Amino acid sequence: xxxxxxxxxxxxxxxxxxxxxxxxxxxxxxxxxxxxxxxxxxxxxxxxxxxxxxxxxxxxxxxxxxxxxxxxxxxxxxxxxxxxxxxxxxxxxxxxxxxxxxxxxxxxxxxxxxxxxxxxxxxxxxxxxxxxxxxxxxxxxxxxxxxxxxxxxxxxxxxxxxxxxxxxxxxxxxxx
Amino acid sequence: xxxxxxxxxxxxxxxxxxxxxxxxxxxxxxxxxxxxxxxxxxxxxxxxxxxxxxxxxxxxxxxxxxxxxxxxxxxxxxxxxxxxxxxxxxxxxxxxxxxxxxxxxxxxxxxxxxxxxxxxxxxxxxxxxxxxxxxxxxxxxxxxxxxxxxxxxxxxxxxxxxxxxxxxxxxxxxxxxxxxxxxxxxxxxxxxxxxxxxxxxxxxxxxxxxxxxxxxxxxxxxxxxxxxxxxxxxxxxxxxxxxxxxxxxxxxxxxxxxxxxxxxxxxxxxxxxxxxxxxxxxxxxxxxxxxxxxxxxxxxxxxxxxxxxxxxxxxxxxxxxxxxxxxxxxxxxxxxxxxxxxxxxxxxxxxxxxxxxxxxxxxxxxxxxxxxxxxxxxxxxxxxxxxxxxxxxxxxxxxxxxxxxxxxxxxxxxxxxxxxxxxxxxxxxxxxxxxxxxxxxxxxxxxxxxxxxxxxxxxxxxxxxxxxxxxxxxxxxxxxxxxxxxxxxxxxxxxxxxxxxxxxxxxxxxxxxxxxxxxxxxxxxxxxxxxxxxxxxxxxxxxxxxxxxxxxxxxxxxxxxxxxxxxxxxxxxxxxxxxxxxxxxxxxxxxxxxxxxxxxxxxxxxxxxxxxxxxxxxxxxxxxxxxxxxxxxxxxxxxxxxxxxxxxxxxxxxxxxxxxxxxxxxxxxxxxxxxxxxxxxxxxxxxxxx
Ligand code: FES
Numbered sequence: 001x002x003x004x005x006x007x008x009x010x011x012x013x014x015x016x017x018x019x020x021x022x023x024x025x026x027x028x029x030x031x032x033x034x035x036x037x038x039x040x041x042x043x044x045x046x047x048x049x050x051x052x053x054x055x056x057x058x059x060x061x062x063x064x065x066x067x068x069x070x071x072x073x074x075x076x077x078x079x080x081x082x083x084x085x086x087x088x089x090x091x092x093x094x095x096x097x098x099x100x101x102x103x104x105x106x107x108x109x110x111x112x113x114x115x116x117x118x119x120x121x122x123x124x125x126x127x128x129x130x131x132x133x134x135x136x137x138x139x140x141x142x143x144x145x146x147x148x149x150x151x152x153x154x155x156x157x158x159x160x161x162x163x164x165x166x167x168x169x170x171x172x173x174x175x176x
Numbered sequence: 177x178x179x180x181x182x183x184x185x186x187x188x189x190x191x192x193x194x195x196x197x198x199x200x201x202x203x204x205x206x207x208x209x210x211x212x213x214x215x216x217x218x219x220x221x222x223x224x225x226x227x228x229x230x231x232x233x234x235x236x237x238x239x240x241x242x243x244x245x246x247x248x249x250x251x252x253x254x255x256x257x258x259x260x261x262x263x264x265x266x267x268x269x270x271x272x273x274x275x276x277x278x279x280x281x282x283x284x285x286x287x288x289x290x291x292x293x294x295x296x297x298x299x300x301x302x303x304x305x306x307x308x309x310x311x312x313x314x315x316x317x318x319x320x321x322x323x324x325x326x327x328x329x330x331x332x333x334x335x336x337x338x339x340x341x342x343x344x345x346x347x348x349x350x351x352x353x354x355x356x357x358x359x360x361x362x363x364x365x366x367x368x369x370x371x372x373x374x375x376x377x378x379x380x381x382x383x384x385x386x387x388x389x390x391x392x393x394x395x396x397x398x399x400x401x402x403x404x405x406x407x408x409x410x411x412x413x414x415x416x417x418x419x420x421x422x423x424x425x426x427x428x429x430x431x432x433x434x435x436x437x438x439x440x441x442x443x444x445x446x447x448x449x450x451x452x453x454x455x456x457x458x459x460x461x462x463x464x465x466x467x468x469x470x471x472x473x474x475x476x477x478x479x480x481x482x483x484x485x486x487x488x489x490x491x492x493x494x495x496x497x498x499x500x501x502x503x504x505x506x507x508x509x510x511x512x513x514x515x516x517x518x519x520x521x522x523x524x525x526x527x528x529x530x531x532x533x534x535x536x537x538x539x540x541x542x543x544x545x546x547x548x549x550x551x552x553x554x555x556x557x558x559x560x561x562x563x564x565x566x567x568x569x570x571x572x573x574x575x576x577x578x579x580x581x582x583x584x585x586x587x588x589x590x591x592x593x594x595x596x597x598x599x600x601x602x603x604x605x606x607x608x609x610x611x612x613x614x615x616x617x618x619x620x621x622x623x624x625x626x627x628x629x630x631x632x633x634x635x636x637x638x639x640x641x642x643x644x645x646x647x648x649x650x651x652x653x654x655x656x657x658x659x660x661x662x663x664x665x666x667x668x669x670x671x672x673x674x675x676x677x678x679x680x681x682x683x684x685x686x687x688x689x690x691x692x693x694x695x696x697x698x699x700x701x702x703x704x705x706x707x708x709x710x711x712x713x714x715x716x717x718x719x720x721x722x723x724x725x726x727x728x729x730x731x732x733x734x735x736x737x738x739x740x741x742x743x744x745x746x747x748x749x750x751x752x753x754x755x756x757x758x759x760x761x762x763x764x765x766x767x768x769x770x771x772x773x774x775x776x777x778x779x780x781x782x783x784x785x786x787x788x789x790x791x792x793x794x795x796x797x798x799x800x801x802x803x804x805x806x807x808x809x810x811x812x813x814x815x816x817x818x819x820x821x822x823x824x825x826x827x828x829x830x831x832x833x834x835x836x837x838x839x840x841x842x843x844x845x846x847x848x849x850x851x852x853x854x855x856x857x858x859x860x861x862x863x864x865x866x
Contacts, residue, residue: 016860020853024422027846034264038239043261047662047704 051176053168056112064128066117069175073117073125074163075136076173079147083134084110087148097158101148104162114173115149116163121156136160183209206392211410212417213398214865215579219289220396221424222282228425229279230384234377236272237321244324246370248363251326252451256658256731259832266832267436267839274435276318277443280466282428283311291497292518294506295397301498303390306383308495313380315491318464320373326366327448328458334361334369336461340474343484360454400578401506402571409575411865419861423854430847437840438630438752441734446757449735449829450727459789460535468532469525473551475536476544486548493555500555503563510569514562521554620738620756620763620787623819627826628755631841633834634827639670641806642824645817648804650729653721653795655709658730659828662703668834669827678703722781724794733757733822734829757829758822763787765818768797 041049049070056076059065064077079087087101105113117136119126124140131137132153133146143154150159165175183204185191194200243262245254258265287307290296296304323334338355342348357364395404404410411417435442443465447458463471470487477483493500508515528547534540572578626635643664646656661681665674672680681701686708689696701708709728711717717725727735737756740748748754767786772778782792799817810816827833 016853016857020850020857023846023850023853027850030846034267035235035239037263038265038268039242040263042243042257042263042265043662043666044257044660044704045261047660050702050704 049176051174053172053174056171056173061111067175069163072163074175075113075115075117075128075149075160077113077115077128077147079111079113083147086134087146087150090146090150096151099148099150099159104148104150104159106165106167109167109170112173113147113149114162114165114175115160117160119143119156120151120158120160121154126160206388206413207418208412208414210392210413211395211404211407212413213396213404213575214409214411215398215400215575216396216417216420217399218420218424219285219293220398221421221428222286222289224421225282225425225428226279226286227384228428229275229282230377230381233272233275233279234381236268236275237374237377239268240272241370241374244370246324246367248326248366248452251324251366253658255325259830260658260663266830266836270436270440270836274432274440274443276321277464277466278428278432278435279314280318283314284466287311287494288522290397291521292508292515293397293399294401294501294503294508296498297501297506298498300390300394300397303387303394304498305495306387306390308491310380310383310387311494312491313376313383315467317373317376317380318466320369320376322464323366323369324373325448326452328450328452328456329445329448329461331361331452331454332457332461333463334365337463338365340484340487343481345481362454397506398575398578399507399509400572400575401510402573402575402578404575406574406576415861416865419854419858423851423858426847426851426854430844430851433840433843433847437836437843439749439754440836441754442749446735446737449731462533465529465533468530469528469551470532472528472532472544473548475532476541476548486552490551493552497555497559501559501563503559503566503568505568505571507571510571511562511566512569513566514559517554517558517562521551524550524554618786620759622753622755622759623762625755625758625823625826627823627833629752630837632837634668634670635823636671637808637810638820638823639827640672641808641810641816642820642822642827643670644806645799645804645821646729646824649798649817650821651707651710653710653717653726655711655728656707656730656828657709657728658706659831660704660706661701663831665703666831669831670824674703681705684708722794726795729825729828731829733761733826736760755826758826760787761825762818762822764793765799765821766814 052067052069054065054067054076056078059076059078061078062080062083064075066073066075068074077083084101090101092098092100101110104115117125117128119138119140121138121141121143124138126136126138126143126145128136131144133144135147135149135152136145137143138145138154138156141155143156144152145156145160146152148159149162151157163175165173168174183194183201185194185200190200240258243254243258243265245251255269259269260266262268290304290307319333319337323330338352338361341351341355344351353359355365356362357368398404445462462468470490473490474483474487477486503511503514505511508518524547528544528551531540531544531547536544572581626632626638646654661677661684662674663677664670664672664680665677681703684701684705684707685698686701686705687696688699691697711720711725714725734757738760739745740753740756764785764787767788769784769786772784772791776784776791778784779792782794783796784791785793799814801814802812804812804817806812806816810820830836
């Protein structure tokens with residue numbers, strides 16, 4: 001397009017062409033932004049994703065419930081002594097995604113496991129209280145999680161994520 | 177599209193493709209080396225502008241369809257949620273809604289240009305007819321698109337237009353039932369209109385390809401109306417036409433952006449901010465401005481079938497134009513009589529457009545009939561006659577000669593262009609304004625609002641006080657169902673913090689459920705909740721209020737208006753006055769009079785209000801001095817209350833107004849810069865051509 005000489009000494013005309021092209025390109029790029037941004041969650045969806053409170057009193061030991069937060073199933077398990085011990089006594093280094101049980105529950109609330117119930121392989125929902133480790137078993141492609149929600153077998157690459165949550169009181173948590 | 181191209185890519189991969197699919201050669205011959213007449217004026221840039229508008233409408237339309245719900249119960253709400261909650265949803269919706277008007281505006285100029293310069297004459301008949309088909313498809317698409325927001329005008333427009341087909345003898349009723357998919361306009365109608373509204377633009381795009389193909393076979397017409405003969409008559413499409421079109425497009429975008437960012441509701445009908453109600457017909461059914469001339473023709477003929485036939489005939493007659501006008505000279509530049517009649521015809525069309533917006537009574541009907549007769553006479557009598565009797569002036573030998581001969585014609589063209597644009601602008605609003613202006617009664621006084629004008633913002637104090645007035649007074653009867661508590665903390669709003677909004681919300685009791693036991697229960701409001709409505713349903717609201725359901729106030733300042741009358745409505749376009757709604761609401765709140773004037777009989781259970789249409793309003797005087805206590809020292813008067821609550825309701829009607837105006841300013845700075853650069857680039861490029 002530009003010859004060597006005009007590249008060395010840009011003429012006024014070249015400058016005008018480049019300036020016009022550059023401004024038009026900036027405009028085009030800026031126009032794309034709203035067109036893409038509109039695909040993100042809208043304000044009502046974000047507002048509906050606000051934290052939720054869950055009362056733990058109805059969940060007996062050895063039981064679990066599933067609640068929905070931001071459209072995702074959250075498992076809340078009231079673990080038994082045996083389950084807690086099983087989770088704590090595994091040599092962490094032997095795990096595919098090494099994480100001690102203490103990093104997955106809140107201190108002093110060892111009996112409560114709160115995890116996002118979405119298999120880290122391809123997004124199916126694992127079934128609670130199933131599989132070789134009495135944790136979770138994903139029927140889609142056979143991933144097995146233990147009583148701490150950590151991956152032990154199968155194609156899933158990592159542990160079930162722990163959602164952000166806090167204990168409001170001993171019997172109530174706020175997720176989000 | 178103009179014969180085999182000698183374009184050969186050098187890159188081996190591209191060469192490989194080109195040998196199998198010569199698409200680059202096609203583009204190259206159609207849009208790069210394609211010879212375009214040297215003497216084209218700016219009226220010829222409207223082809224490019226129209227292509228752009230089609231693209232813009234398809235793009236924004238596809239996006240809006242991602243968020244829109246085509247269901248009679250949800251459509252209106254989903255459009256409001258697009259505008260309020262989707263990122264840049266207000267922008268996309270404004271572009272699409274104003275874009276429809278801009279599309280028609282451009283197509284009308286494009287058509288009048290073809291008419292003036294004889295672009296329909298041999299060998300361009302098929303090109304012209306394809307254009308008429310595109311225009312018809314545009315009308316169908318525009319009509320169905322207008323139905324989708326499911327406001328009052330959508331619903332009643334759909335009813336009236338579909339009922340046109342009931343004029344068909346014998347099969348009329350069956351056709352209409354078929355169109356509706358029911359016994360009246362309803363959810364099935366909305367669903368199929370949505371489907372077709374999505375489909376037709378792509379059909380238009382297909383016909384546009386044929387239109388451009390035919391254009392590239394016959395070659396472009398030009399202001400001289402003589403065919404290009406030698407190389408000297410033409411310049412290659414790129415860069416000459418490309419840069420000129422780009423400049424034209426940029427100017428058009430400035431015009432377009434004025435509507436998008438500053439006057440988004442100028443061309444719309446306030447009635448369409450009221451959800452569709454099959455039980456109440458609006459006082460004046462006025463179609464969108466671009467249909468008005470045909471609407472006027474329909475109403476001029478006092479027979480149902482004949483009226484419908486005339487209306488469609490007015491469009492179909494265009495397709496026969498190449499055979500109605502037999503004159504051998506193409507361009508009206510060289511036809512002294514045709515030129516004058518052309519401008520008269522333009523005036524007739526604009527006149528019909530004006531009448532289409534007026535109430536069908538008295539003098540308007542008579543003038544409408546005369547103009548209808550003139551419209552058809554132009555095509556059926558005048559043009560055939562002119563081609564027999566008119567003596568045209570000699571045309572130039574070639575386009576090159578025409579370019580050389582041109583000297584001082586520019587300013588005249590610009591002047592006529594300016595006049596045409598102005599008058600067309602008048603037509604634009606004539607539509608929305610006309611019928612209302614005829615209503616009479618005292619006009620609400622125009623107030624000073626902090627949010628008016630191109631840089632207006634809401635007065636935070638007024639918003640907070642207005643919220644208080646709404647909460648303590650209005651909310652006992654009126655809902656605010658599109659506003660959520662979280663909105664109170666959003667930028668451009670009353671300026672509360674998130675915590676304050678949450679605290680405000682928790683004062684309200686909100687119905688939720690069902691819980692695990694299957695029961696509904698009440699809980700304190702959360703930021704994500706919407707203001708609860710005072711009545712569980714419309715029937716309850718009606719029963720509790722003497723038969724008149726208090727309207728929801730979320731959109732009231734956009735749903736109410738009053739006629740501004742000529743020439744104010746024209747001036748409003750330039751001054752950006754668009755506060756008819758707030759003016760009306762504020763005036764209404766202060767317009768109560770204890771005693772109706774002598775001679776006015778007030779119906780039982782009504783109150784006299786100066787500004788309410790018909791003056792008998794069911795709502796008792798809502799505000800009295802001292803009723804609401806302000807903690808910021810503002811006067812506790814009815815005037816102050818009215819102003820504050822109106823400001824608040826303007827915000828509820830358009831929570832992103834400040835964002836709209838702020839972005840508008842940036843867009844304008846950018847577009848002006850781009851337009852100036854394109855102007856000089858265009859000058860530089862064309863300097864080579866002379
Ligand atoms: S999705 Fe769970 S194993 Fe594949």
